[in-house]
Amino acid sequence: MRLRVDRDRCIGSSNCVVVMPDVFDQDEAEGLVQLLDDSGAGHDEDALHDVAYACPAQAIEVVEGG
Template sequence: MRITIDEDRCCAAGQCVLAAPDVFDQRDDDGIVILLDAAPGPDQHAAVRDAAAACPAAAITVEE
C-alpha cells in the first residue's frame, strides 16, 4: 500500500487522523494533513482505507 495526499485539496476536517492516527496527523497552524507513514504495514491498511473514504475533500489516494 502506498498513500499520497493532495495538500491543496485538504480541507482540514481531521477525519483521517481520527481513522488512522498512526498514519496521519495535522499541522498545528492550519490543520492540513501530514502523512506520517507513506507505506504503512498491513495492520494499518483497513484504517487507511477508512480514512481515505471519510475524507470530505478526497485528498487521500491509496494504491494497493
C-alpha cells in the first residue's frame, strides 16, 4: 500500500495531521499537506483509509498493492 497526496486539492484543514502526525504534516508557507511517509508501512490500514475518507478536499489517496 502507498499513499498519495494532491497538494493542489488540499485546503489546509489539518485533519490528517491531527489524526496521524507521524504520516502527515503541513508546510509553514502555505499550510498544505506534506506526506512524511508514503509507504503506509507500520500504520493501521483502516486508520489510513479513514483519514483519506475524512479529508474534506479528498486530497489523500490510499493506493493498494503499490
